[in-house]
Amino acid sequence: MSEQVRVRFPPSPTGYLHIGGARTAIFNWLFARKHGGTLILRIEDTDAERSTEESIRGIIEGLEWLGIDWDEGPYFQTEFAADHIAAAEKLLAEGKAYKCFCSKEELEARRQAALAAKKSQVGYDGKCRDLSPEEAARLEAEGRPYVVRFKTPRDGEVGYEDRVLGKISRPAAEIEDFVIVRSNGKPLYLLCNVVDDIRDRITHIIRGQDHMTNTLRQVLLYQALGARVPVFAHMPLTLDLKKAKISKRSHGEIVAVQFYRDHGFIPWALVNFLVLLGWNPGDDREIFSKEELIQAFSLERINRSNSIFNYRKGDAKFFTDPKAISINAHYLRTMPVEEIAALVKKELEREGLWDPAYDGEKKDWFLRTVDMLRERFHTTRDFVTAGRAFFSDDFEIDEKALKKNVLKHPGLKEWLPMLADRLEAEAVITPERAEAVAKGLAEELGIKPGIPLNAARALITGQIKGPSMFELFAHFDRATVLERLRRIGEIFGETA
């Protein structure tokens, strides 16, 4: 590619960054990085009523969190209003657009009539298209409000070569004379977008298939404005299980990038998951480093069909797409432990469980804890929920663990204190000594080793499952182990 690649991500700041938008940003970013190009962030804030500062902040934070960096911007569309107006005036002056004085009511009435007559064309009928200059001037002088419409060619084909869909074309005459400037003088998205892309020298437009019909009209606009038509690539959409477009309205926070940040996702894991929705590298790889992904990415391998975000509301086991969780869990257990520890630190801080010593004299212990737990956790959030007992004495014992591993065996009331005594007698508790002590005791008592061990797990970690208890006896500090084991008395006391 000899020409410098320039792509853009143009969110409209009317909500948070959702995963569909993030995916679009990711594809553009990958394409730019792959070709040593430029990614421009352009905030399309022309819809003043719906645009908010908060949303702009949310989008930027979301992109930063994901690690999607841009090279230019953020630019704000509203700052280029003069360009948009100038373009509209140019089209008007060249006779490529015209003023339309039809009122909304008239338009609606004619539309309904066309619909009733079962006409195939229900768009604008072109009534003002051929108004004489005198007539138009007269109406304008009367103070009649007008919109500016683009004069669509009456013959020929409009088309373009889509990099994912192939050749797309339609007869130009089928496209109605669409509005490019509102009656209040404000240009519309269709025009602004094209003018901005021309100014920003955008070479490739990578966006969702929901823009496909816009594209034909925009191609016309590029041509009328004498600009080169960029390359288009329309990505498939992401739907829900019921095949509806995912949206905040119907799916809530689950579609927000922020939700994943708040639920212990590793940013790159989300990127990795999202990029696999509608794209594949052509081989069996599914896990990519940033460099590998940039290397593997290409527009041609984007799928044509929509994909489904496999999320079931209220699923007890999977709070989001199982594959997303699985990819996150993969990164959680394979990334350098220090990197995971840094993320866990943030979770602990947020929960008020962070001990500065974890960065100092307890650093090794902290890293080992993270390492020990991470292979059975799915998110960094799990460290402060299921893993809470590792960082605080204030934790609840899981109900099932209590029922199944403790209360079922009243003998534990004696056995666990015995175990505590014997561990206390050890000069240093190592996993090996702990195993010998625990197994020895079980044998003497004539019980299965699992009984005291699983009970100890419940008392010490609050969980029904977790790392090896032999490891844990040695891992927790001595006093904690002994104290928690001896709490067995309270348990039976409380529930008796």
Added chain:
RNA sequence: GGCCCCUUCGUCUAGCGGUCUAGGACGCCGGCCUCUCACGCCGGUAACACGGGUUCGAGUCCCGUAGGGGUCACCA
């Protein structure tokens, strides 16, 4: 409804005429490991929407049908 796009396991997907009794991943089920869980390893379940063509041969090409999606604003 018009126009446009799409259609392989439950989900993400590989497949660009013969190598497809359709491969991988996630999920699910079973097994090994084992103090529990997880990891890991082994095994299993499960799909070419339908109908016509073209061809010696079709998941792959063509047409039709059905289904799904997108879009039809003085929103972006």
